[in-house]
Amino acid sequence: MQKNSNLENVLRGVAITAIILFFMFPILWIFLMSFQTNETILRVPPSPFFEPTLTNYRSLISGKLEGSTATLEIAFMSNLYNSLFLSVTSVTVGLILGVPAAYAFARLKFRGSEDIAFTLLSFRFAPPLLVLLPLTIYFQQIGLADTYGGLIWVYQLIVLPLILWIVRGYFEDIPADIEYAYRIAGHSFWATFRKIALPLAGPGIAAAGLLAFIFAWNNFIFALVLASADKQPVTVGALAFITASGINYGQIAAGIMLSIAPTFALALYAQRYLVEGLSLGAVKG
Amino acid sequence: MSDVMLDLNSVDKFYGSKGQGVHAVCNISMKVMRGEIIALLGSSGCGKTSMLRMVAGFEAVSRGKISIGDREIHALRPVERNVAMAFEGYSLYPTVTVRDNIAFALKSSKFSATDVAVKVDEIAAMLEISTILDKYPSSISGGQQQRASLARALIRDADLYLLDEPMGQLEPQLRTLLRGRIKAYIKERGLTAILVTHDQTEANALADRIAVMEDGELQQFASPEDIKKSPANIFTGTFVGEPPMNVFPARASISEETVCLRLNENIDLSYPADAFSAELRASLAEMGDIVLGVRPYAVQRRDTGSLATVVVNQWLGDQSHIATNFAGGSLVLVEHDRTQLSEDEQIAIYLEPSDIHIFNSKTGMAISHGARLIG
Numbered sequence: 001m002q003k004n005s006n007l008e009n010v011l012r013g014v015a016i017t018a019i020i021l022f023f024m025f026p027i028l029w030i031f032l033m034s035f036q037t038n039e040t041i042l043r044v045p046p047s048p049f050f051e052p053t054l055t056n057y058r059s060l061i062s063g064k065l066e067g068s069t070a071t072l073e074i075a076f077m078s079n080l081y082n083s084l085f086l087s088v089t090s091v092t093v094g095l096i097l098g099v100p101a102a103y104a105f106a107r108l109k110f111r112g113s114e115d116i117a118f119t120l121l122s123f124r125f126a127p128p129l130l131v132l133l134p135l136t137i138y139f140q141q142i143g144l145a146d147t148y149g150g151l152i153w154v155y156q157l158i159v160l161p162l163i164l165w166i167v168r169g170y171f172e173d174i175p176a177d178i179e180y181a182y183r184i185a186g187h188s189f190w191a192t193f194r195k196i197a198l199p200l201a202g203p204g205i206a207a208a209g210l211l212a213f214i215f216a217w218n219n220f221i222f223a224l225v226l227a228s229a230d231k232q233p234v235t236v237g238a239l240a241f242i243t244a245s246g247i248n249y250g251q252i253a254a255g256i257m258l259s260i261a262p263t264f265a266l267a268l269y270a271q272r273y274l275v276e277g278l279s280l281g282a283v284k285g
Numbered sequence: 286m287s288d289v290m291l292d293l294n295s296v297d298k299f300y301g302s303k304g305q306g307v308h309a310v311c312n313i314s315m316k317v318m319r320g321e322i323i324a325l326l327g328s329s330g331c332g333k334t335s336m337l338r339m340v341a342g343f344e345a346v347s348r349g350k351i352s353i354g355d356r357e358i359h360a361l362r363p364v365e366r367n368v369a370m371a372f373e374g375y376s377l378y379p380t381v382t383v384r385d386n387i388a389f390a391l392k393s394s395k396f397s398a399t400d401v402a403v404k405v406d407e408i409a410a411m412l413e414i415s416t417i418l419d420k421y422p423s424s425i426s427g428g429q430q431q432r433a434s435l436a437r438a439l440i441r442d443a444d445l446y447l448l449d450e451p452m453g454q455l456e457p458q459l460r461t462l463l464r465g466r467i468k469a470y471i472k473e474r475g476l477t478a479i480l481v482t483h484d485q486t487e488a489n490a491l492a493d494r495i496a497v498m499e500d501g502e503l504q505q506f507a508s509p510e511d512i513k514k515s516p517a518n519i520f521t522g523t524f525v526g527e528p529p530m531n532v533f534p535a536r537a538s539i540s541e542e543t544v545c546l547r548l549n550e551n552i553d554l555s556y557p558a559d560a561f562s563a564e565l566r567a568s569l570a571e572m573g574d575i576v577l578g579v580r581p582y583a584v585q586r587r588d589t590g591s592l593a594t595v596v597v598n599q600w601l602g603d604q605s606h607i608a609t610n611f612a613g614g615s616l617v618l619v620e621h622d623r624t625q626l627s628e629d630e631q632i633a634i635y636l637e638p639s640d641i642h643i644f645n646s647k648t649g650m651a652i653s654h655g656a657r658l659i660g
């Protein structure tokens with residue numbers, strides 16, 4: 001028995017290591033690449049041993065890509081800033097609009113509420129390109145093309161349905177009687193939402209916000225079509241790395257490292273919060 | 286102010302659409318007086334919780350009116366009804382301690398923090414939960430959660446207290462102890478309460494009046510004594526009382542000198558005519574088919590009489606429950622000493638006319654109690 005469970009432990013360890021290697025190896029390799037020049041990256045056979053250099057990061061941060069023949073001006077840092085700004089504001093707007101809406105859909109069963117909720121979800125089914133062309137024309141007419149406001153609005157197509165449907169599920173999982181118990185004691189609907197529903201759905205709201213952030217961060221097509229160079233996020237800006245004079249892998253790797261850093265940090269932070277929130281929340285009985 | 290605290294007027298509750306949904310509460314009318322404790326008794330799923338939730342305002346009233354005091358409240362929001370409720374599923378707030386759960390019920394504006402603390406400690410001591418006040422609901426037992434939930438309701442200053450099975454999770458000793466304390470608490474303050482319970486001892490001990498419900502309908506609403514002595518119909522007769530009332534279909538034949546109640550298997554219970562009131566004899570003669578009921582502790586053993594066969598004889602420590610085969614059915618009798626009867630033994634049964642309840646065999650409604658026509 002003891003032996004068997006030992007064997008199980010070993011097997012489990014091996015499996016976990018394999019999975020971690022599988023998923024983490026590319027990231028690790030890119031991390032290593034970001035400290036190398038094209039020569040060391042492209043040597044055959046590849047080797048993990050090299051003399052680390054910070055030139056890739058330096059040129060990204062200063063905005064000057066040194067190709068083999070010429071120096072190219074890129075706006076990587078401002079792309080990064082755009083990504084951060086667009087994602088944070090979109091998710092914030094999405095949460096402000098989506099969480100109360102999710103609560104309403106979960107608690108107030110009104111005529112047509114299912115239809116409205118489903119319509120919102122169906123935004124996720126539509127191919128973005130289909131929407132984009134007419135949208136571009138409308139945006140140009142009403143002066144929203146190439147503005148942060150316009151982009152944030154369009155980002156709601158991605159963010160809002162996600163937040164709405166995830167958070168709604170969490171609200172529905174809270175027994176209604178817990179809220180009734182609070183309301184019958186003389187607290188208003190609004191107070192009940194703030195003091196009871198919000199804290200209980202906290203982990204769900206955090207998860208939805210995190211997921212929405214990642215989706216917003218990774219969005220490519222909306223910003224490609226609707227924004228000019230100075231408003232573009234990294235996903236679009238990264239196109240500039242592929243130049244006629246060649247591809248600088250070290251700089252791309254450094255670019256990738258910089259652009260995944262915020263989501264990575266957020267995921268690490270939120271994970272701690274999620275675990276804590278979920279184990280505290282246990283609604284018993 | 287009137288003395289009626291709660292007035293339910295022809296209240297109905299449908300879940301789902303009116304035609305095909307569940308008709309959980311059917312046309313219930315009842316008045317609860319100020320300062321009364323009412324026990325709501327009925328089998329599982331008969332609509333007790335639905336009724337409380339309509340009074341509290343968590344379920345819309347499908348039809349009818351509800352008033353508390355002089356106010357019609359069935360259209361008001363829960364906040365405006367001034368009702369306190371202990372929920373069947375406790376429904377404590379998981380994110381705060383038991384102390385805060387109870388304190389949240391007192392809207393902070395009315396009491397100072399120290400007043401709230403004093404009140405919480407007082408009620409926690411009464412319900413024996415002082416030691417768990419600083420724990421979170423997820424880390425206390427079901428019975429402790431139940432008492433925390435009860436405390437949260439009782440601490441309020443409400444017109445009406447709705448307690449949905451407030452002590453179902455507790456052991457009999459604690460239940461008995463708390464029952465006394467809760468009754469004293471409610472009576473001292475002149476509060477009005479409706480208490481759902483499956484424990485008839487609790488209903489008898491706590492309640493001024495008992496409302497018996499079945500299938501969403503109010504079967505009887507009367508004092509515990511009245512319900513025992515004069516059950517309104519077969520359901521109340523057999524539902525209230527432990528062990529339940531024995532019932533047998535019977536056919537009455539009335540002559541000048543005798544009243545004969547013929548049970549199945551041709552067992553005749555014959556009585557002199559004057560043991561039954563004249564009015565009762567008249568209606569029995571008219572009706573013929575009836576249902577006869579007798580409480581287990583009223584069944585007597587005599588040297589001669591109708592024969593019954595013992596099936597089991599259980600000594601419960603303070604009384605014997607003897608189950609017998611009688612008139613094609615089962616008859617249970619209760620005796621207070623340790624009866625020496627073995628299986629298959631024959632005993633002679635005698636039923637005193639004053640212990641006999643007679644019901645209409647078609648409607649199930651009571652016709653007579655103790656050989657006197659009702660009404």
Ligand SMILES: Nc1ncnc2c1ncn2[C@@H]1O[C@H](COP(=O)(O)OP(=O)(O)OP(=O)(O)O)[C@@H](O)[C@H]1O
Pocket residue numbers: 300301307309327328329330331332333334335336373
């Ligand atoms: N939200 C609901 N939707 C549909 N049907 C319901 C709902 N709540 C209760 N019912 C139905 O209404 C009837 C009465 O339910 P209720 O909860 O009032 O019973 P109860 O007397 O409190 O039972 P118990 O003693 O088991 O608590 C049941 O048939 C139940 O299935």
Ligand SMILES: [Mg+2]
Pocket residue numbers: 333334335373449
């Ligand atoms: Mg119930």
